[in-house]
Amino acid sequence: MDSLPDFTIVLRGYDIAQVDAVVRRAAEARVSGDPALRAAVLSELREVSLPVKLRGYDRFQVDDHLRRVTDLLG
Numbered sequence: 001m002d003s004l005p006d007f008t009i010v011l012r013g014y015d016i017a018q019v020d021a022v023v024r025r026a027a028e029a030r031v032s033g034d035p036a037l038r039a040a041v042l043s044e045l046r047e048v049s050l051p052v053k054l055r056g057y058d059r060f061q062v063d064d065h066l067r068r069v070t071d072l073l074g
Helices: 016-031 035-047 059-073
Strands: 009-014 052-057
Touching: 009 016, 009 059, 016 035, 016 052, 016 059, 035 059, 052 059
Parallel strands: none
Antiparallel strands: 009 052
């Protein structure tokens, strides 16, 4: 599996634990040969809503990464 991205931590960003979980699941789906898993994760990515917290991942970087992963899975 690819290494996880190194997002910048900012004052008000996406919750780190939730982003890590979503990104890890998307990375696993990308390398999976299971079309059902890929479709399920693609659906999750299209509807994901990440909370903003103090000291979280840069929202623009995360949004850009998730758009690229969604394109790769789609």
